[in-house]
Amino acid sequence: MGANGESFSKLYGRNIVMIGINIEEIYQSALKRKRTLASYTEWNDLYPVEQMILSKEISHADSIIEFGCGAGRIFNYLYYTLNCKDYVGLDISREMLKVAKKKYPIGNFKYADVASKELPIEKHFSKILFMHNGIDTIYPKERRVTVFRNARLFMANGGQLIYSTHILKESPESVICSGEHKYFEEDYHGAKIWIHRSTEFEAVEEAIANGFTIISKYVQDKGTDSWLYLVVMNDVSS
Numbered sequence: 001m002g003a004n005g006e007s008f009s010k011l012y013g014r015n016i017v018m019i020g021i022n023i024e025e026i027y028q029s030a031l032k033r034k035r036t037l038a039s040y041t042e043w044n045d046l047y048p049v050e051q052m053i054l055s056k057e058i059s060h061a062d063s064i065i066e067f068g069c070g071a072g073r074i075f076n077y078l079y080y081t082l083n084c085k086d087y088v089g090l091d092i093s094r095e096m097l098k099v100a101k102k103k104y105p106i107g108n109f110k111y112a113d114v115a116s117k118e119l120p121i122e123k124h125f126s127k128i129l130f131m132h133n134g135i136d137t138i139y140p141k142e143r144r145v146t147v148f149r150n151a152r153l154f155m156a157n158g159g160q161l162i163y164s165t166h167i168l169k170e171s172p173e174s175v176i177c178s179g180e181h182k183y184f185e186e187d188y189h190g191a192k193i194w195i196h197r198s199t200e201f202e203a204v205e206e207a208i209a210n211g212f213t214i215i216s217k218y219v220q221d222k223g224t225d226s227w228l229y230l231v232v233m234n235d236v237s238s
């Protein structure tokens, strides 16, 4: 391991063998666990910051696509509170989709990997959402970039992408997983998964590098953790 690997070992007290691990498979199996599914099945509330952003940015006239819709928590708010009827939710977890469809038979939830080059979508949307840091479990970085590309591709003129991402508080030098910066091992409903983190500055730079203009940003402090919410739109000059 190089210098970064050494700092990662120091952080976690052990070496990580990275080659050959399918990080997303580990995440998918974490999502299938009863404990994880139960917590999403029972969870309907939005954080105040989510409510504030969605109620400010979204109207009933919007066409909305939600990447990583999970068990429909955001759909619940959009449909029943904001009266949004033009909605499609995509998720890679069949288990989550099953819960969503059971909870909200009226919702349009579909299976898709939003980091793949082909999405089962035939129109543009005025709002694209990727809430609750769903983008941060997408690995490796190239797939994360494809998510941004897909958001740009399927965004209507003047549309917005609204998403959240974990903020990195430690020194960036201390971050390492598989030789790629920004992925940390973390606990997720009792399972160990890898999560992307970057500083607030880097997250903003990332959005710009992927062709967006920042409309607004909000920081949510969650105990010792912080999340950044970004509202962005296509930078027409890029």
Ligand SMILES: C[S@@+](CC[C@H](N)C(=O)[O-])C[C@H]1O[C@@H](n2cnc3c(N)ncnc32)[C@H](O)[C@@H]1O
Binding pocket: 031, 067, 068, 069, 070, 071, 072, 073, 074, 090, 091, 092, 093, 096, 112, 113, 114, 115, 130, 131, 132, 133, 134, 137, 138
């Ligand atoms: C943290 S959960 C959040 C669920 C929901 N957005 C919410 O706020 O309640 C993240 C969701 O993103 C989904 N997800 C992760 N990677 C994905 C991918 N490549 N394509 C589609 N969905 C994905 C997961 O299956 C999971 O349901």
